[in-house]
Amino acid sequence: MLLFISFLIILAILSMKVSARLGLPLLIGFILIGILVGSDVLNWFYFDNALLTKQIADILLIFIIFDGGFRIPRNVFRSVAGPSLTLATLGVAMTAVALGLLIHVILGLDLVYSLMIASIISSTDAAAVFMITNANPIKPKLAATLNVESAANDPMAILLTVTFIQIVNKAFGSPVIAVLSLIWQFVGGVLLGFVCYKISALFLQYLRSENRGSYHVLMIGLILMTYGVADLVKANGIIAVFFLGFFLGNYNFPAKRSVSSFLESLSTIFNIALFIMLGLLAFPHRFVFIWKEALIIVALMMFIARPLAILLSTIPFGYSFKEKLFLMWGGIKGAVPIVLATYPAAQGMDSNGFIFDTIFFAVFMSCLIQGTTLGALAKLLKFTEPRKPPLPYSIELHSLHLSEYDMIEIPVQATSPYKNTPISRLNLDKDMLITSIVRDGNIILPKGNTIIKENDILFLLAPLSKINDINRIINLKP
Template identity: 45%
Template sequence: MLISLPKGFSYSKFLYLAILMILATFSTKLAARLGVPGMIVFLLLGMIFGSDGLNLVQFNDPVLAQQISFILLIFILFEGGFSTKKKLLEVAFRPAFSMATVGIVITAVTLGVTSHLILGLDILSTLLLGSIIASTDAAAVFALFRNKNIQPRTAATLEIESASNDPAAIILTVAMIDLILGKVATPLLFFVNLGWQIVAGIGIGYLIGKVGPYLFNKAKLNTGGFYYVLILSMCFLGYGLADVIKGNGFLAVFMAGFWMGNSEFVFKQGITRFLEGIAAFCNVMLFLMLGLLVFPSEILTFWKQGVIIALLIIFVARPIAVFASTVFWKYSFKERLFLCWGGIKGSVPIVLATYPYVAGIDNGNFYFNIVFFVVIISALIQGSTIDLLAEKLGLLVKKKPYSPYSLELLTLEESQCELLEYDVKKDSCLIDKQLHEIPLPKDSLINAIVRKNEIITPRGDTTIKGRDILFILVKYEDKDDLLTILEEGCLDENKQTEQS
């Protein structure tokens, strides 16, 4: 990133960037209190520090911004896939995939046609605009849902859709640009290209997701730090291989993260924490950079078109696409309403909005400014009310108890064990039971109990209370049996006798 200082300053050119990142970090507390997504605050900070604001950090290169955005999105999507549970993907993948393909086309066409009719803009321009804005944003959705308590299947549908709808949006955008520039592609070629990108992306993701754990288990590296290097190489390898064979790199990265996240391998808990940190950093940098790229004075000149297009996509195009593309799956009306409202825009539409400028289309800045305005409105209206709507629709689940403690089992060799964190629900049959009464699988051990933010040393006569958090060392092969015991209260006398 190129940074230049105003005249009269002699500080290091990195000083303002450091201040910007620190402000962005602490601004998350302000965003939480105001009930707005953190991405809004990051974008605004970028605009304030940028060339059209205080002019402290100059950055106005859309091509470079596009390249940096791709790198940051690789890590965001990999971590998103890594944290997605297999059971949720199996339930939500098909409807999410339908929304990510058929839904994208319906959204783009609906928004393009309605914008043309209402605003009187050229039909090709509005269809291009619809293609750019059609995709939901993985960075925004993952960041927004990370600390939310949304019903798992519905949240997973939106997360998987946002991670897999980039191929359709990118191909639509490129196809419309080619059409405007007179490079017409046949419909058959369009669908063949789309299909190949999806199939190749999933295939490469599966390959990396299976090879990755094998490499971790066989590497036997000297220090834990090298495992962090290895996981970063898996991210780039997934994207790079897919790109070489003309597949979709973002989809490959998400699927690679998914398969690795649902596999057991050496140093996994350390890798999980590391990826969370990397994803948080990438989210902050992505939205700060896009904020720096914006000139607020230019955006305000398009506010009327921006407001109309934002309202059209939120209340017309997105609902039509969701209801049409989920018709074959059993979602309730309330769930579909939430899926409509969860189509939050973010960095990907802004990145796609640089395509017309890079391609040399006349008035390329028009698309960027309109899309940025739409993203701001989408994040403010939809992102700020997502919890409220989920509560009104009855889609909130009980919040997990908070603990200031985190216990981890970090090993550089194959241990075949993990440290399981289990929350004791208020209605659990474990309540008022003593530890020696629980028929744990052989070689399993409760290492610690967190109760009301205090650590309780576990002993045989320790009594379990509601809202306790148990840290249990268990072998991989016994994990399912352990969860069955804890969930179903398998405390019959025969098993107690066997354990004793």
């Protein structure tokens, strides 16, 4: 078993390189690995337990969605908060309702059953969207809109799915109770995310451990605590951990960069595990029975439901038609819909596997079609920007206490008035210090007569209060 797991991990990492070169969402590579070693192909590992999949996936999603919130900067969130959160809430609801009605009319399925299926596939995939926007640098406004929406819209899809499952099972006494429960789950999740953030900030501030690993373990405990408290009071734990991640990601605490790297690794591991597990759960030979319905759902979603939701949700926010067109095509589906597709089976509502197989096939086609063409569409519409070279080094300031200083990276742009001038002529304050320079992949120790060149990356130790001014000083004003 350990040899088998090691083989899967190595194969998954190799698939990441292949997926990046081919421009494919990582989801496709990981799921294909699961299908390959699963029951229908090599039959190395038989797995068909939807209930266990749901239980494991729920735990993995806690950390994946927390990390999504953790990486959203406050200024980016504010710049697109209106349209992104509207798309992540109202947009998801509109997509689910429009798609559900179309499924009901065209496929002839029961209305509530159709709305449940539409809710399952109504959210977009953060991992796929992040990979594509990173691989194809897109204008900040559009990239931030898609990134924040994809990171924030999973909770609404989860809420709608659970709500319709409960309606089908007659768990609610009336629609009013269903609506009130939906409102409380969302509002309660946001409130608990903020309250737990305040508690977490105190723990992180006063831990003062010399071992960075202590902060990593503490973070795991804080995330699980937030989810557990939300579950205890019947609020939505996914929403709570997302906003906990957002607030902590914009809070300065000791060993933050180390914790950030740890969370990135954890999210990568859990994404790989989640996608491979979902691939194992798939039985491709059953697709022959549902491929027509799945293709109809994909077409309705991509060309009617999502565009309609985008057009209506972005009315107050001044997006051009070209920008709306790009946002329409950016509704790439991913892991969460596949996970949600296991919920009906876990409730005994999908005995023949129709829901799971249909959603799985639809998600795969969305990734394959939209995921591989979104970057090309951005170039066609002229929404891309020059790619920034990867940084070969990282320097972190590790402090056991909160500090007013931090280490930042500043690239010297072609427009900088200081290029080809010595460091001594930079108009930096006395409390700012250039600690090192990265040039052509090598580290240079700076001196007063060291010449600043275009494309240099400067590592500066500076007060947190002045970080926003440093890039302006170096790149804009002499």
